[in-house]
Amino acid sequence: MLAGLGIAADYYDPMAGAGIAGQIRPNTRLLWIEAPGSITMEVPDVPALVAAARARGVVTAIDNTWSAGVYFRAFDKGLDISVQAVTKYIGGHSDLLMGSVTARNAELFDRVAPVRRLLGMGVGPDDVFLALRGLPTMLARLKAHEAATLQIAGWLRSRPEVKRVLHPAFPECPGHENWKRDFTGSSGLFSLVLHERYAAEAVDALVDGLRWFRIGYSWGGVASLAVPYRRDTLFNANGRNEPGHLVRLSIGLEAPEDLIADLEAGLTRLRLA
Numbered sequence: 142m143l144a145g146l147g148i149a150a151d152y153y154d155p156m157a158g159a160g161i162a163g164q165i166r167p168n169t170r171l172l173w174i175e176a177p178g179s180i181t182m183e184v185p186d187v188p189a190l191v192a193a194a195r196a197r198g199v200v201t202a203i204d205n206t207w208s209a210g211v212y213f214r215a216f217d218k219g220l221d222i223s224v225q226a227v228t229k230y231i232g233g234h235s236d237l238l239m240g241s242v243t244a245r246n247a248e249l250f251d252r253v254a255p256v257r258r259l260l261g262m263g264v265g266p267d268d269v270f271l272a273l274r275g276l277p278t279m280l281a282r283l284k285a286h287e288a289a290t291l292q293i294a295g296w297l298r299s300r301p302e303v304k305r306v307l308h309p310a311f312p313e314c315p316g317h318e319n320w321k322r323d324f325t326g327s328s329g330l331f332s333l334v335l336h337e338r339y340a341a342e343a344v345d346a347l348v349d350g351l352r353w354f355r356i357g358y359s360w361g362g363v364a365s366l367a368v369p370y371r372r373d374t375l376f377n378a379n380g381r382n383e384p385g386h387l388v389r390l391s392i393g394l395e396a397p398e399d400l401i402a403d404l405e406a407g408l409t410r411l412r413l414a
């Protein structure tokens with residue numbers, strides 16, 4: 142749609158940091174940031190990206206869904222626009238599709254608002270009810286998601302089938318130092334890289350047989366989710382080309398011990414397939 146309007150987009154390495162300056166062109170208007178990248182989980186150096194953009198008069202916007210707007214304070218970090226999938230932690234129960242755009246000032250907001258109308262992005266009252274219903278328990282849910290996720294990710298890290306756990310709170314995650322400096326917590330979404338000695342079909346056997354994890358792209362709800370990503374497509378898009386199979390998990394509010402037992406049975410299927 143944007144290409145038809147004469148608007149082009151370039152992509153950059155999420156770890157570019159201050160080096161992003163080399164990619165900013167005279168006609169660049171917007172720098173779009175996601176922190177962390179919601180599949181390969183790199184945590185960019187947001188202040189460096191913002192400083193480079195600002196020096197050239199470029200507006201910055203962040204997809205702040207992973208932190209729920211709680212663990213990363215977008216406006217304190219200098220961003221102009223903060224976007225969230227309300228679908229995720231605010232809704233929290235996997236039964237809502239909604240998003241929010243928050244701008245630093247009225248001038249920026251007035252540029253976004255008419256586009257929302259043109260695209261027909263209305264929000265129904267029943268959906269607003271669900272979002273308001275979710276909001277007061279969000280912090281309590283986030284803390285439960287965070288603790289269970291750290292427990293499960295830590296367990297996965299000790300498993301020989303798992304090559305690497307991509308969770309911003311662990312040092313082996315690209316950008317961990319940025320997470321430590323700029324975030325005050327972590328949420329329920331992370332990825333793991335299974336060893337390349339397994340066939341893609343073995344990874345499917347792991348995922349397809351899960352009992353508590355459902356298969357789904359959305360996340361942030363009460364039910365845990367798993368999605369396998371074929372390594373020759375998305376995982377290599379981060380430019381690091383690490384061989385292996387990426388599986389992304391969203392940890393819900395089930396008992397962590399049940400989820401670990403489920404994953405343990407999945408790793409057995411992986412080995413036997």
Ligand SMILES: *Cc1c(COP(=O)(O)O)cnc(C)c1O
Nearest residue numbers: 179204206226228238239240359
């Ligand atoms: C899911 C997701 C979105 C889009 O949210 P929907 O409300 O499901 O369309 C945007 N950003 C991130 C990081 C997401 O994970």
